[in-house]
Amino acid sequence: MALTEEEQAELNSELAKVEDEIQTLSQVLAAKEKQVAEIKRKLGITPLNEFKQNLSKGWHEVTTSTAYKKTSETLSQVGQKATTAFSSVGSAIGRKLEDVR
Numbered sequence: 001m002a003l004t005e006e007e008q009a010e011l012n013s014e015l016a017k018v019e020d021e022i023q024t025l026s027q028v029l030a031a032k033e034k035q036v037a038e039i040k041r042k043l044g045i046t047p048l049n050e051f052k053q054n055l056s057k058g059w060h061e062v063t064t065s066t067a068y069k070k071t072s073e074t075l076s077q078v079g080q081k082a083t084t085a086f087s088s089v090g091s092a093i094g095r096k097l098e099d100v101r
Contacts, residue, residue, distance in 0.1 A: 003011070062068055
């Protein structure tokens with residue numbers, strides 16, 4: 001699809017305008033990031049503190065999730081059944097040993 005000279009000029013103008021807006025937004029974003037870093041520095045928030053906080057929050061979200069709770073409940077039930085089974089096997093072995101004596 002060929003563009004007329006007028007359409008090309010209009011698109012070039014729009015392109016320049018959008019590129020200028022992107023540049024302005026990038027500068028504003030950089031200034032805001034610098035402002036956030038300064039505020040965090042004043043508050044004593046270090047990257048390590050942020051990492052620890054994010055890790056703690058993430059672990060809390062995992063442990064309160066439905067999937068985690070269901071898995072935990074299932075493993076608990078399996079553990080209880082295994083304990084009962086091992087106890088029964090142990091009792092049976094004990095009785096057999098008594099019978100052998």
